[in-house]
Amino acid sequence: MKIYVPADSAALALGADDVAAAIMAQAHARGVSVDLVRNGTRGMIWLEPLVEVEVEGVRHGFGPATVDDAGTILDGTSAKALGPVDELDWMQRQTRLTFARCGIIDPLSLKDYQAHGGLAGLKRAIAMNSTEIVEEVTTSGLRGRGGAGFPTGIKWNTVRQAQAAQKYIVCNADEGDSGTFADRMIMEGDPFTLIEGMIIAGLGVGATRGYVYLRSEYPDAISVMTRAVEIARAAGVLGPDVLRSGRAFDLEIRKGAGAYVCGEETSLLNSLEGKRGVVRAKPPLPALQGFLGQPTVVNNVISLATVPVIFEKGAQFYADFGLGRSRGTVTLQIAGNVARGGLFETAFGMSLGAVVTDIAGGTASGRPVKAVQVGGPLGAYMPVSEFDTALGYEEFDAAGGLIGHAGLVVFDDSADMLRMARFAMEFCAVESCGKCTPCRIGAVRGVETIDRIAAGDGTAIPLLTDLCETMKDGSLCALGGFTPFPVMSALTHFPDDFARMKEAAE
Amino acid sequence: MTLSAPAPDLDDMRAIIAQHTGLEGPLLPILHALQDSFGHIPDVAMPLITEALNISRAELHGVISFYHDFRDTPAGRHVLKICRAEACQAVGADALAEAALRKLGIDWHGTTPNGAVTVEPVYCLGLCACGPALMLDDKVMGRVDGAKLDTLLAEVGA
Structure with a gap:
């Protein structure tokens, strides 16, 4: 009997380890032999821990599972049976x-990875020259998924053309934005795809060394990525002779130290070099003078993890999805006060309202939606009147x-938007x-000013x-520069929350 | 991760530092390794680091003080990080954090008098679809309510 119990952090946070142990104990008591796989999450966080039992090659889901469900799941009598997981509406619509x-x-499991299309992209890239590799990424229309949306192919081409003895691929895995967890999810659920993407980037721009700067708040992701790198190295996927191509690429996992601003690329590079994570003025671009002053590709986890599928299926296949200049898929992270939260990958173009109402099923509290913060702590609070936005x-x-890293945080009508605006300023002051002065001093004055309004x-x-x-x-970077987005959107769309206190005072 | 600090031994520290000096950008890995071993960055380690990396004491202080993770004194036996970010706020994180601090009788960054637990704010654990979230040492927990919190605090002896 093959059973899957996720070991993704979100599943662990909801008791997946205990559920797995209970299943093994119950199986032992029944004399049933169980092949237990600790997979990543399917992304339906409201169903976690989601146990899957494979029957004749079809995976049947049970969730959200508790320790008490273990016996009935094994007996096939559980009331939490969801049917085949691939046929669930949430999966079908993605x-x-x-x-x-x-x-x-x-x-x-590198074997599992390859059985599901892994390394096919890398093998294709190995047969291409660097110009062709970068052109493939440019044709795909892939843009930086970390938030800035800069065309990945153009960035890679700048690094490719730079002359230097050593170039670097740096993966920004400092996913500090609230409401975002796609980076964590893929690093915990499919780490080899990130490694493969970084190798292809290395081949494309002529870099032989890479770093994944991974935030310390993600101990589970750090542990999975570290083991994945060791496995890839032992299998000759990483190292001096990548898949016997004669080309070298290796990478290291580096742990951050709790500074949100290190998600900004120049600050990240300083941190990686062992300095204070202070933002650097641009130019020079990191593409020309990045890590240790050398040409460096700095890409977000999702950007790099998307590269393998582009090479496996072809750039045009990827570019055929999307809307306008936003090509391919967006990995939506639906969070906060929602009935159905999780990761939903879909072509660009769906409206915000459709995601919140239709996909996420509205709020968990059952109260009306008041606002949705899109794009993390530096993203605007979108009111229901803007739900038509694609x-x-x-x-x-x-x-x-801004779409940012595509995290959506839903708030119900009990949210106090003045308080949220104050928090945005407070967060900026802490982080x-x-x-630069506008950010350092401005954020502190912002808190004081909002307190006056309150x-x-x-x-x-x-x-x-x-x-x-x-x-x-x-401001020099997006921290100070974008903090006004949540503040001003709260003030503009929810003026009552800023006037209410005044009336109370009168 | 138990943070009751063993007496800092200079040779141990030198060995830890030496393991990392071959890296590109070795300082953060060194600081993490020292903190993992001793629960904080001991004062006596400073000259060893500055000498090994040929940096000034001011530079080192600048780096240590910049990052939230690094401590110059040991924390309690357990570190409880409660998420304060927006997604958790949307499902009641503020009330949860207030209740925790009130029960423990400490403020953010404080340690209970019996040394059992230090409470730190954290801005996002990537558990935004199952908040309010927290992390006890390296163990994550989601959908934390008052009852779960009480159990947790009792378990750590706070």
């Missing part, structure tokens, strides 16, 4: 390209927001690297607006 293997395979980089920009001083509102303008225009 286009899983980047996450095709996540939740399906044993994350640390998920695409340009479309969100036009609506005064500012301190290099105390009923309406004259502080224009001051807050002015401060946000200054931070937006004068």
